[in-house]
Amino acid sequence: MTLFFQLTLYLYLLATAVYVFHFLSQKKQVRAVARAILLTGGILHTVYFVVRYVAAGHTPLTSNHEAVSFFAWSMTWAFLSFWWKYRVKNFGVFVTPLISLLMLIAAFSSQEMAPLPPALKSYWLPVHASIAIMANGFMALAFCGGIMYLLQEREIKKKKFGIFYSRLPSLEALDNLNQHCLALGFLLLTLGIITGSVWAKQAWGTYWQWDPKETWSLITWLIYAAILHQRLTMGWRRRRAAIMAIVGFGAVLFTLWGVTYLLGGVHSYVG
Amino acid sequence: MLAESIVIIGVNHKTAPVAVREKLAFSGDCAGPLLTLMDIDGCRECCFLSTCNRVEVIFVASDPAVAAVAVRGFLFAKSGLGDAEAQQYSYLYQGKEAVAHLYNVAASLDSMVVGEPQILGQLKQAYRDAVEQKTTGVILNRLLHKSFSVAKRVRTETNIGGSAVSISYAAVQLAKKIFGSLQDKAVLLVGAGEMAELAAEHLVRQGIGRVIVANRTLERAAKLARKFNGTAVGLAELTTQLAEVDILVSSTGATDLILRKDEVKPLMRQRKNRPLFLIDIAVPRDLDPEINDLDNVYLYDIDDLKNVVDVNKAEREKEALRAEGIVAEEVVKFGLWLEGMELAPTITAIRQKANAIREVEVAKTLGIMKSLTENERRSVEMLANAIVNKLLHEPMIFLKNSTPHDNPQLKLAFIRQMFGLDKESPEQQPPRENV
Known part of the structure; x- marks a missing residue:
């Protein structure tokens, strides 16, 4: 089982290296290789989750290792799905390092399989946890897009064309990417909170109990709601939208880790 | 040797001044020259290329030395120059050198602006004409086809045509990096001079949606607007229009700034931060340089654009070196084929x-x-x-x-x-x- 995880990790690292090489050389064949490696990694990663599900007897989304690994899985597949309809030039070189980083964090977390507390035994677990983490995946892509936007914008604004100007897509394309990812991510985030709340009613008898994770999810949700609202009505586009995608992702990360390790609560991981 | 029968004789911007080139004066029709060339004794195949910077004859002859004199005579027939002078203004390549020269021409390494893409189209047309007149055979057919594929290789493997080397094209490229597609975008030309027209032409060719011309005299504005199917407005409407358009090209003869930062700032709110690309090609400048400090506004003046062009030119020269390597490789390949023939x-x-x-x-x-x-x-x-x-x-x-x-x-x-x-x-x- 750990073999699948190790292999996935190495493939992601290799894909990252090849994407970097493609970014510098801009040879199309290299990109095809990078994508194939990432795709193989994504498939093995899926296999890893299936195997772990069978071994654990419950949805493997309850420890930090599992959650972060699934976060990386969501990013990989969200990114690969873009290839099908919505392509962004040289996106891979920004996305794969983050995927690799998440996988490294997962690799260094405890991989033990802890028994599931009775409160968590519910078919809501896979639904709620996977939706909530997939929302993170799209927010992470928006974060990468935001960084690309700022790099590209900087070169155009300062009139000094370095490594990014010719390689990154147009500002318009990056701004569209931002909107696309945030809209999908926000939808999933909303669903994640709703399913969580329904589950809470079943498990603890109340829809909302101001558990730190709940509170921070709500804060994150409000931040993204504000971003999208301002974007549609006040014209928070472009540069500001890019910055906000980065700030919002900070809130996502805090909800993921900060809450668990600093604040505790019922959402703290089992493992 | 078969290779030695391939010859190119020609005149280009490097060997002859325009005063000489214009005397050669070959106009549009290629059939005439091709048939005259085929009548030359020993000329087995030929192709005739005439552009504004070059006139060349690519031919295969059983006795190249004799045919060369005749071909040169044909090229300079209307110029009134003797063969000695004609030799001085023209070049002659034979064998592998001829192959290399043709590849260089096709790949735009021999062009005045290295990497400009038109020459390949012109060469392809020259070849089509020759095929139509049935003046090419086994050797030139393969040679010309190879030259097209070499040009394609150079274009895909090097970045020779990748960056803009003219001011107006540099501006268009920047616009595309900001807006992506220009299809639903509008440009406002302030001042109806030649530079504005040139920039507008480039933008229209790249598919810009709408052209608006603002000028001191409405009459001139209307005239330019008609050319691009656009609308004309008075200079007083500048800020109202600026709330709507995406690109502004300013080239007035005004001695003072016509647009200041405080005038643009409120506009950006109104525009809901849709980006604005301002191009100031006027000297003295029309637009306040501080406008560039505003968010989502990109202001380029003539010097900024010139810098872009200079950097790109240097880049092209580097790429040209790599392209020459590709050409050398392909010349060897063609030589091998010729030897086998x-x-x-x-x-x-x-x-x-x-x-x-x-x-x-x-x-x-x-x-x-x-x-x-x-x-x-x-x-x-x-x-x-x-x-x-x-x-x-x-x-x-x-x-x-x-x-x-x-x-x-x-x-x-x-x-x-x-x-x-x-x-x-x-x-x-x-x-x-x-x-």
């Missing part, structure tokens, strides 16, 4: 191919039939030998015997194609470019 090497190549097939097949068969005696094995080998030799007999006779009406190269090319002697690995299909 003689009788002896072709016969050798056919025999080698047949023998290679025979050896493999015999080995395969003997590998299966292990129980054969030594004598029987020899019989199998002899059988294979006999089949190969008898099959090759007639084609060899066909190749070696020539009647006076035969075109030996056509025959060689035909046989080589039949036996698949010049097969290269199939060219890779380039993958789709992403957005």
Whole structure:
């Protein structure tokens, strides 16, 4: 089982290296290789989750290792799905390092399989946890897009064309990417909170109990709601939208880790 | 040697000043020159290229030295210059040098603006004309086709045409980096001068949606607007229009700034932060340089654009060096083909191919039939030998015997194609470019 995880990790690292090489050389064949490696990694990663599900007897989304690994899985597949309809030039070189980083964090977390507390035994677990983490995946892509936007914008604004100007897509394309990812991510985030709340009613008898994770999810949700609202009505586009995608992702990360390790609560991981 | 029969004689911007080039004066029609050239004694194939920067004749002749004088005479017929002067203003390449020169021309390495893309189209047209007049044969057909693929290789493997080397094109490229597609975007031209017109032409060619012209005298604005199917407005409407458009090209003769930061700032709120690309090509400048400090506003003046162009030019020169490497490689390849296009090497190549097939097949068969005696094995080998030799007999006779009406190269090319002697690995299909 750990073999699948190790292999996935190495493939992601290799894909990252090849994407970097493609970014510098801009040879199309290299990109095809990078994508194939990432795709193989994504498939093995899926296999890893299936195997772990069978071994654990419950949805493997309850420890930090599992959650972060699934976060990386969501990013990989969200990114690969873009290839099908919505392509962004040289996106891979920004996305794969983050995927690799998440996988490294997962690799260094405890991989033990802890028994599931009775409160968590519910078919809501896979639904709620996977939706909530997939929302993170799209927010992470928006974060990468935001960084690309700022790099590209900087070169155009300062009139000094370095490594990014010719390689990154147009500002318009990056701004569209931002909107696309945030809209999908926000939808999933909303669903994640709703399913969580329904589950809470079943498990603890109340829809909302101001558990730190709940509170921070709500804060994150409000931040993204504000971003999208301002974007549609006040014209928070472009540069500001890019910055906000980065700030919002900070809130996502805090909800993921900060809450668990600093604040505790019922959402703290089992493992 | 066959290679030595390929000759290029021509005049270009490097060898002759425009005063000489314009006297050569070949206009549009190519059929006339092509037929005159074919009448030259010993000229077997020819192709005629005439652009504003060059006139050249690419030909294959049995006696190149004699034909060269005649071709030069034809080129300079209308100029009134003698052959000595004509030699001084023109260049002559023969054999591999001619091949290299043609590749350089096709790949735009010999152009005034290195990497400009038009020359390849012009060369392709010249070739089409020659094909129509049936003045090309085995050698030029292959040479010209190769030159097109070399040009394509240079274009895909180097970044020679990648960056803009003219001011207006640099501006268009920047606009595309900001807006992506220009289709639903609008440009406002302030001032109706020549520079504004040139920039607008580029933008229209890139598919810009709408053109608006603002000028002090409305009449001139209307005239320019008509040219681009646009609308004309007075200069007083500048800020109202600026709330709507995406690109502004300013080129007025005004001595003072016509647009300041405090005027643009409130506009950005109104525009809901849709980006604004301001191009100031006027000297003295029309637009306040501080406008560039505003968010989502990008202001480029003439010097900024010139810097972009200079950087790009230096980049192109670097890429040109890499391109020359590709050309050198391809010249060698063509040389190999030319060498094969003689009788002896072709016969050798056919025999080698047949023998290679025979050896493999015999080995395969003997590998299966292990129980054969030594004598029987020899019989199998002899059988294979006999089949190969008898099959090759007639084609060899066909190749070696020539009647006076035969075109030996056509025959060689035909046989080589039949036996698949010049097969290269199939060219890779380039993958789709992403957005």
